[in-house]
Amino acid sequence: MKKIAYLGLGIMGRGMAGNLLKAGYEVTVWNRTPERCAPLVAQGAKQAGTPADAVAGAEVVMVCLSDDNSVEDLVFGSGNLLANVRQGQIVVDMTTCHPDTTRKEAAAYAEKGVEFLDAPVFGSKNEAANGGLWIVVGGKKELFEQVKPILEVLSETTHYMGGTAMGTSMKLVGNLVVASQLEALGEAMTLATKAGLNPEDVLGVLHVTDFKSPIFDGVGQALINRDFSTHFALKLMLKDAHLIARFAQDLNVPIPASAATREVIKAAVNKGWGELNASAFIQQLEELAGVQVKKQ
Secondary structure, eight states: OOEEEEEOOSHHHHHHHHHHHHTTOEEEEEOSSGGGGHHHHHTTOEEOSSHHHHHTTOSEEEEOOSSHHHHHHHHHSTTOHHHHOOTTOEEEEOOOOOHHHHHHHHHHHHHTTOEEEEOOEEOOHHHHHHTOEEEEEESOHHHHHHHHHHHHHHEEEEEEEESTTHHHHHHHHHHHHHHHHHHHHHHHHHHHHHTTOOHHHHHHHHHHSTTOOHHHHHHHHHHHTTOOOOSSBHHHHHHHHHHHHHHHHHTTOOOHHHHHHHHHHHHHIIIIITTSBGGGGHHHHHHHTTOOOOOO
16 A cells, blocks of 8 residues: 555644655645645645545545544535545544544445544654654554554554544543643642742652653653743643543543643633643643743
8 A cells, every 4th residue: 555645734644644755655635724735745745635636546545633523524524525535445534533423434434335443643743753653543453454554654653452433542541641641740840849949850850750751851841941832732632631521421430630630721721822832731830829930
């Protein structure tokens, strides 16, 4: 399989499509905002004017969009993707969405003889650009094995999680952990700062202890530098927090700590920080504590 259509060129999609090109795949790209295609066209991609044009000659169709509404519109609405895919093609949806959306997609594609995998990713801008994502996949095991060489171009590791929607389910479980770690880091650094501890010294301890985390390392240093440049937008973290809350509600699972974190994220988005990096919500914790932090 060498011909790929890539639909959706946000921060993540641009990086993934670029790595597919570097690996020698023939990639046709489409995005609602056409100018985002230009850097990839310069790397050798073909640009399609519509989703129908993009998938016309593709063996694999890869989709990476911002939310469930975007998927609904592309597949069932104005994008008309469902009407234009054909029997024998494989669709791989890498969007973080609710498992119900995934199941709806899978059922619709199956009626047309189109194979489907849900394959959302962990990681952000740098991992997408460098082929270092972690991909969790739901769908047929044999289909996963067939598509795995493509996914390996984009990732450090790939993980088969089970049948349809198990990839999207795992993504929400993982994002619950990410949000909780950011909340924990924010509370800890705010408390440490108000207590008069040197933030660099605090990070030094967090880096070596048995509760160390790559998130603490990367986000912690960016927090000290007051660098909230966007790798994963706070508004998308809020979207994911809403999805996690709905998912937990569907299964009657209490998630009290995540519920509290979601309220902090809401408040931060309401401050106008939604376009900043997800870590920007830590500023809300600082404000609540009356802590003013200057760039080190």
